[in-house]
Amino acid sequence: xxxxxxxxxxxxxxxxxxxxxxxxxxxxxxxxxxxxxxxxxxxxxxxxxxxxxxxxxxxxxxxxxxxxxxxxxxxxxxxxxxxxxxxxxxxxxxxxxxxxxxxxxxxxxxxxxxxxxxxxxxxxxxxxxxxxxxxxxxxxxxxxxxxxxxxxxxxxxxxxxxxxxxxxxxxxxxxxxxxxxxxxxxxxxxxxxxxxxxxxxxxxxxxxxxxxxxxxxxxxxxxxxxxxxxxxxxxxxxxxxxxxxxxxxxxxxxxxxxxxxxxxxxxxxxxxxxxxxxxxxxxxxxxxxxxxxxxxxxxxxxxxxxxxxxxxxxxxxxxxxxxxxxxxxxxxx
Amino acid sequence: xxxxxxxxxxxxxxxxxxxxxxxxxxxxxxxxxxxxxxxxxxxxxxxxxxxxxxxxxxxxxxxxxxxxxxxxxxxxxxxxxxxxxxxxxxxxxxxxxxxxxxxxxxxxxxxxxxxxxxxxxxxxxxxxxxxxxxxxxxxxxxxxxxxxxxxxxxxxxxxxxxxxxxxxxxxxxxxxxxxxxxxxxxxxxxxxxxxxxxxxxxxxxxxxxxxxxxxxxxxxxxxxxxxxxxxxxxxxxxxxxxxxxxxxxxxxxxxxxxxxxxxxxx
Amino acid sequence: xxxxxxxxxxxxxxxxxxxxxxxxxxxxxxxxxxxxxxxxxxxxxxxxxxxxxxxxxxxxxxxxxxxxxxxxxxxxxxxxxxxxxxxxxxxxxxxxxxxxxxxxxxxxxxxxxxxxxxxxxxxxxxxxxxxxxxxxxxxxxxxxxxxxxxxxxxxxxxxxxxxxxxxxxxxxxxxxxxxxxxxxxxxxxxxxxxxxxxxxxxxxxxxxxxxxxxxxxxxxxxxxxxxxxxxxxxxxxxxxxxxxxxxxxxxxxxxxxxxxxxxxxxxxxxxxxxxxxxxxxxxxxxx
Numbered sequence: 001x002x003x004x005x006x007x008x009x010x011x012x013x014x015x016x017x018x019x020x021x022x023x024x025x026x027x028x029x030x031x032x033x034x035x036x037x038x039x040x041x042x043x044x045x046x047x048x049x050x051x052x053x054x055x056x057x058x059x060x061x062x063x064x065x066x067x068x069x070x071x072x073x074x075x076x077x078x079x080x081x082x083x084x085x086x087x088x089x090x091x092x093x094x095x096x097x098x099x100x101x102x103x104x105x106x107x108x109x110x111x112x113x114x115x116x117x118x119x120x121x122x123x124x125x126x127x128x129x130x131x132x133x134x135x136x137x138x139x140x141x142x143x144x145x146x147x148x149x150x151x152x153x154x155x156x157x158x159x160x161x162x163x164x165x166x167x168x169x170x171x172x173x174x175x176x177x178x179x180x181x182x183x184x185x186x187x188x189x190x191x192x193x194x195x196x197x198x199x200x201x202x203x204x205x206x207x208x209x210x211x212x213x214x215x216x217x218x219x220x221x222x223x224x225x226x227x228x229x230x231x232x233x234x235x236x237x238x239x240x241x242x243x244x245x246x247x248x249x250x251x252x253x254x255x256x257x258x259x260x261x262x263x264x265x266x267x268x269x270x271x272x273x274x275x276x277x278x279x280x281x282x283x284x285x286x287x288x289x290x291x292x293x294x295x296x297x298x299x300x301x302x303x304x305x306x307x308x309x310x311x312x313x314x315x316x317x318x319x320x321x322x323x324x325x326x327x328x329x330x331x332x333x
Numbered sequence: 334x335x336x337x338x339x340x341x342x343x344x345x346x347x348x349x350x351x352x353x354x355x356x357x358x359x360x361x362x363x364x365x366x367x368x369x370x371x372x373x374x375x376x377x378x379x380x381x382x383x384x385x386x387x388x389x390x391x392x393x394x395x396x397x398x399x400x401x402x403x404x405x406x407x408x409x410x411x412x413x414x415x416x417x418x419x420x421x422x423x424x425x426x427x428x429x430x431x432x433x434x435x436x437x438x439x440x441x442x443x444x445x446x447x448x449x450x451x452x453x454x455x456x457x458x459x460x461x462x463x464x465x466x467x468x469x470x471x472x473x474x475x476x477x478x479x480x481x482x483x484x485x486x487x488x489x490x491x492x493x494x495x496x497x498x499x500x501x502x503x504x505x506x507x508x509x510x511x512x513x514x515x516x517x518x519x520x521x522x523x524x525x526x527x528x529x530x531x532x533x534x535x536x537x538x539x540x541x542x543x544x545x546x547x548x549x550x551x552x553x554x555x556x557x558x559x560x561x562x563x564x565x566x567x568x569x570x571x572x573x574x575x576x577x578x579x580x581x582x583x584x585x586x587x588x589x590x591x592x593x594x595x596x597x598x599x
Numbered sequence: 600x601x602x603x604x605x606x607x608x609x610x611x612x613x614x615x616x617x618x619x620x621x622x623x624x625x626x627x628x629x630x631x632x633x634x635x636x637x638x639x640x641x642x643x644x645x646x647x648x649x650x651x652x653x654x655x656x657x658x659x660x661x662x663x664x665x666x667x668x669x670x671x672x673x674x675x676x677x678x679x680x681x682x683x684x685x686x687x688x689x690x691x692x693x694x695x696x697x698x699x700x701x702x703x704x705x706x707x708x709x710x711x712x713x714x715x716x717x718x719x720x721x722x723x724x725x726x727x728x729x730x731x732x733x734x735x736x737x738x739x740x741x742x743x744x745x746x747x748x749x750x751x752x753x754x755x756x757x758x759x760x761x762x763x764x765x766x767x768x769x770x771x772x773x774x775x776x777x778x779x780x781x782x783x784x785x786x787x788x789x790x791x792x793x794x795x796x797x798x799x800x801x802x803x804x805x806x807x808x809x810x811x812x813x814x815x816x817x818x819x820x821x822x823x824x825x826x827x828x829x830x831x832x833x834x835x836x837x838x839x840x841x842x843x844x845x846x847x848x849x850x851x852x853x854x855x856x857x858x859x860x861x862x863x864x865x866x867x868x869x870x871x872x873x874x875x876x877x878x879x880x881x882x883x884x885x886x
Contacts, residue, residue, distance in 0.1 A: 045511040046482075187372035188538065192582035195590035214512065218584040244586045258516035260545035262583055265565055268523055269545065271516035275481050292513075385785045409789050416787030429778040431797050442796075443786055489782070496786060 006033030007208050008057065008093075008176055012069035015056055023066060024280040026052045028232045030069070031307060032314075034176065037206040041219030041226035041240065043255075047278035049232040050212045054178045057210070058095055059086070073176070087121055094169035098181040100161040104153040111149030114168045122172070129171075136167040140197050159190035166198060170205070177202075177209040184213070195222055216255055220244060228252045231288035232279025238313040246325065248315035251289045253327040287318060295323055336399055338363045338499050338532050339384070339419070344393035346379055353379045355556040357393075361500065361549075366526065366533035368543040368564060370579070371553035377536050380553075381504045384534070385421045386412075398499055417447050420493035424505035426485035430477040436463065436488045437473045443495040462491040465528075466521060483514030487521070494525070503546075504536045519545055540583055544568055552576045625877045631870035638685040646679035650836045659853040671856040672845050673834075681863060683836040688864070691748050691830070692817035698756040700810050703763030704802075708794050710764075711771030722768075725761035733758030734820050741829035748831055751824045755817055763809055770802045804882020811875030815868040822864050838864050 015027040027049045034040045044050040055061055057071055059078060071078040073089060081089050097103050104113055115129035124132075134145030140163040142148055153161060162182060169177060179198075183191040199222060202209055213219050219226045220240040228236040228249065236249040247253040257270040274292045282288035287300045297319060305318040317323065337360035346354040354376040361367045371377045382388040384395055386405060394403045398418045406412040423429045430439065437459055444455045463473045466487040477485055486506060493501055503522070507515045519542065525531060537543050543550060543564060550567045552560040552575065560573040571577045581591070638645065648666075657674040660666075668677035710721040733755050740754035741747075774780065775798065783793050799806075824830035825839025833840050841860035849857055 045513060188540075188582040189372065189578055192584075192590045199590060215584065216512070217586065217588075220586050221584045221588040222590065241586070255512055258513050260516075260519065260541040262541040262544055262568060262580075262585065265544055268520050269516040271520050272513035273517075275483060275514060276511055387781055387784065406787075409787070412784075412789075413787035416785055419785075421782070421785050423778040423782065425778055429782060431777075431779045431801065433800055434797075442788075446786055446788055492782065 006072070007036045007038075007074060008210070009033040009072045010053075010057070010069070011072070013053075013056060013071060014068040015052060015061065016066045017062060018064040026232055026279050027056065028279055028282070029307075030229075030232075030234050032227050032234060032237055034208050034210060036175065037202075037208055038225070039202065039209045039211060039223040041223035042210055042212045042229065043214065043216050043219045043226055044229035045214060045255075045276040047231065047276055048229040049279055050214075050229050051180055052232075053229070054095070054180050054210065054212055058090070058093060058178055091117070091121060091172040092174050093176045093178060094172060094174035095178045095180070096162070096165050096169050096182045098184050100158065100165045101153060103165070104161070106153055108152075109149065110151050110153065110156070110164055113153075114149065114164065114171060117168075118171050132171060133167065136170055137164070139170075139201060140164075140167045141193075142167070159186050159194060162186060162194055163197060166194070166201070170201065170207075173205075175208060177207055178212075179209055180212045181214070182211075183218075184215075216243070216252075217259065228255070231277040231282040233282070233288055233316060234307060234314070235289065235316045236313065237307075237315075242311075242313070246311065247327045248310050248313050248320055248324065249289075249317045250293045250295050250323065250327060254292070254294070287316070295319060337361055338365075338398060339534065340394075340396040341380070341384065342394045344380065344383060344395065345391045346376070346383060346388060347391045352556050354383065354390075357551075357553070357556075357558055359549075359551050359558070359561065361532045361534060363499070364526070364530045364532055365549065366535065366547040367549040367551065368535045368537060368547035369551050369553060370537055370540065370543055372538055372579075374555070375553040376556040377553050378504055381421060381502050381534070381536050384502060385419055386415060413446060416498075417496045418498055419500040419502065420496055420498035421502040421504060422486070422489045422493050422506040424508055426482040426489065426509060429489045430485055432477055435474050435476055436468060436491065439488065439492050440495045443492055447496050458495070462495055465494070465525065466491045467517075481514070483510050483518060486510060486518055490518075490521070490525075494531075498531070500532045500534060502534045502536065505538070507542060508537065508539060515542075522546060540568060540580065552579070622877070624873055628870040628873040628877070631866055632874060635685060635689065635867050635870075638682055639689045640686075642682040642685045646676075646682040648676040648679040650675060650680040650683040651834055659848055659851065659856075661853070661855065668859055669855055671841070672848060677841075677856045677859055680836040680841060681838070681859060684838050684841060684860070685863070687748075687831055687835060688818065688822065688838040689867075691752050691821040692814045694748075694752045695755045695759065695817035695821075696810050696814045698752075699759045699763045699813055700806060702756070702760045703767055703809075704799065704806060706760070706764040707767035707771050708798060710768050711775050712790060712794060712798070718768075721764070725764055728757060729761040729765075731758060734823060737820060737824055738827065738829055741824060746829055746832045748821075751821060751830050755820055759813060759817065763813065766809060767802060767805065770805045771798060774798050774801050805879060808875045808879035808882065811871050811878060813875075815871035815875070818864065818868050818871070 010033070011031050013027055013030040014025065016023040016025045030049070030053060032040070042050045042053060056067065057078065059081070061067065067079060073093065078089065111130060111133065114133045115126065118124045118129045118132070119126065130149060133149060137145035137148060142160070142163060148164070156164065183194050186194060201207065211219060211223050220243045223240050226238055226240045226243050227234055228251065230251050236247065236252045238248060243252065244256055247256065254272045258272055260266065260269060272292050277288060283290070285303055287305050290296050290300045293300065299318045305316050307314050307316045308320060310320050310324060339361040342358045344354055344357040345352070357380055359367060369377045369380060379388060383390050386402065389405055390403055394401065396402065402415055406415055440459045440462055441455055444450060444458055459473065468484065468487055472480065472484060480488065507518050510518060522533070523546070526533065533546065535543060535547050547564045550562060550564040551558050552567065552573065554575045560567060560571065560576045567576065568580060571580050652675065654670065654674040657670040658672055660670045662669040666676050666678070668681070671677050671680065706721050706725070710718040736758045737751040737754040740750040744750040780793060780797065783797065821830055822839030825837050826843040828843065831837040831840050833844060838860040842857050845856035848854055
């Protein structure tokens with residue numbers, strides 16, 4: 001689909017998980033690629049599979065998961081990695097999560113937490129590891145690093161702790177950052193600050209990022225390209241700056257239209273009827289969005305559309321070329 | 334000028350040495366809607382809890398429908414009366430319903446509390462309220478665990494409306510919902526305002542939602558009101574430094590995050 | 600693509616059916632308890648012989664077609680004594696359980712609902728009682744107030760109530776913090792109505808699970824007290840008493856009467872423990 005030049009490539013990834021004795025699909029035929037240094041947004045509502053995609057990439061799937069398709073990082077097949085190779089891969093792909101507090105041990109100092117991976121996996125000494133940690137804390141705007149290393153997680157605010165998490169993620173000098181709703185739990189002003197820091201570091205270190213969020217506007221603002229997921233499938237891949245102006249998939253357009261606008265007052269929003277589907281609820285032989293789509297036609301129910309190229313992007317819509325240019329997000333008025 | 338349906342003056346709440354709410358005041362006219370915005374720790378949710386009597390104010394007055402409610406209700410009758418004046422819908426759709434109670438039973442319980450109606454009249458009202466929030470017959474008989482987050486929040490809204498309150502406080506009531514569901518609930522709230530003379534107080538950190546639903550706005554920062562006015566006006570031309578920062582931090586197409594401070598605090 | 604479609608078909612076919620699996624262990628436990636309950640109620644009707652009539656020449660005589668479990672130390676029919684004994688052996692734990700659960704729920708909900716001073720006073724009161732081992736308290740009570748079932752039952756109830764109240768207080772606090780409770784308060788519902796109609800029903804799975812487990816503990820304790828000769832007095836048929844009466848049989852190489860009574864105690868207690876644990880797990884999972 002998209003070959004060559006990708007740092008991370010997903011090709012037809014399909015994942016099922018055992019739920020009460022039966023296998024339920026959570027991802028279906030997910031394909032996209034991230035180029036070195038690129039920021040790729042991954043947007044979807046609950047059940048869309050966006051977090052599961054990140055877990056699949058980082059090999060964090062629960063026991064019993066069935067995975068088909070291919071995940072390649074720098075040309076290597078991630079699914080077959082083991083032992084030292086897996087360790088090295090985990091160093092090159094770092095992850096930051098929505099709730100930093102849930103991922104820190106309350107009784108361990110920040111310093112121990114930050115330097116652990118470096119000391120155990122790369123055999124770096126305590127002094128050297130601490131020095132690197134302090135330098136990185138400085139790069140995320142934390143000047144008094146030595147003091148912070150001696151503190152416990154509860155002594156830091158949410159925004160500060162998330163910056164510590166970013167610094168920790170960068171300690172192993174990764175090439176790809178998997179960020180799963182890293183700013184959702186933060187206040188908007190803190191979010192802006194954390195994102196500014198992340199943005200600056202990324203361009204300085206030429207770091208690629210997969211930025212997972214439910215917020216289309218946020219993804220469009222900080223990512224080069226955006227992947228939109230629905231019911232465990234990729235429905236659109238698009239240059240972020242064209243996402244709002246010229247969306248390719250009706251779901252993307254509908255999602256953008258459903259959000260109230262901070263610049264204009266509307267009486268009613270263009271809501272999407274129904275609720276978001278999970279992957280296992282999606283019809284196997286039709287477009288997953290048929291039940292909620294304003295542009296639905298017979299062709300949509302005939303088979304599940306494939307991901308096709310259009311205007312430099314990709315879309316999984318049977319009527320894509322027909323609708324192209326007509327899906328511009330209406331201003332709610 | 335008629336008396337406002339909700340009137341808050343010099344409200345103050347202390348938790349030990351911490352001042353959570355400091356001299357907050359505002360009024361809401363009949364049928365009006367007011368937003369209280371701010372970030373975590375601004376005291377906005379405390380204000381909501383003070384108004385509905387879940388917390389006791391350290392100082393200040395709260396009047397709703399012309400009656401004082403600054404101090405806790407003394408009798409069950411008084412508590413019920415206050416319940417029929419101001420209602421609240423909370424943020425978390427998952428804990429805001431009794432897991433053992435269907436929508437029908439939850440609303441019926443409220444109707445029994447406030448109205449001396451016979452069973453068939455209550456049943457009819459349950460039907461009307463379910464229709465208003467777009468829940469079908471089958472859904473009204475389902476337990477909360479069979480409902481989605483958006484559906485649960487509809488139940489919570491219907492339950493709050495069952496008391497026929499004059500003021501409905503929405504404490505981040507749409508924040509936890511998926512975007513497509515959030516739009517449905519926001520439209521529902523707009524419809525309810527069109528059909529009734531109810532007033533809204535929206536507690537929110539989401540400025541776009543605030544713009545969508547309210548006419549007046551109060552911006553809180555560290556327990557105090559730093560700016561107030563018409564919602565559109567304040568959002569388009571913020572005056573206070575904090576409001577400006579809040580406004581500029583909202584992501585939108587073409588937005589680039591800016592680093593505000595270089596030395597970390599906190 | 601074909602893989603995805605195939606997986607999706609499978610998922611759709613098996614659909615949304617949620618199977619509530621019943622483990623064999625749970626079924627076995629429930630069956631044991633049901634049988635025990637039936638025997639406790641109808642035991643006297645089922646017993647083939649009078650449990651108190653000795654046949655002096657027959658002491659420690661082994662099983663036969665007429666006497667399936669043989670005779671005990673005094674030449675009484677063991678099976679009949681076991682069937683009669685079920686009632687005495689289980690009525691005590693039942694009383695302890697009922698008293699503890701009522702008292703424990705009341706204290707727990709009061710402490711959680713009122714909070715502040717109430718919580719502190721109830722909490723420290725319970726802590727003091729908690730410090731006494733239940734069995735010691737029961738032995739003491741029996742020694743002071745004389746033998747029989749009443750004194751040990753009351754003593755065990757007092758000793759176990761803090762244990763129950765503590766667990767239930769945690770659950771009550773958790774339930775109290777749910778937003779639906781706040782919503783009901785704002786509606787103007789009375790505290791008693793909220794507690795009785797919402798708080799306690801939502802803790803019921805835990806209350807039942809606690810009661811079940813407690814029944815097992817109380818049964819072991821009461822049997823031990825009977826064994827020591829401080830509880831139910833011989834010649835009444837009681838499993839604990841039976842173990843005690845027939846203990847010299849074990850030394851003499853004839854262990855059936857003591858073992859049969861002991862086995863009854865163990866099987867019923869284990870069944871109650873398993874049931875309690877599983878009921879709790881299922882209650883939690885259903886939330």
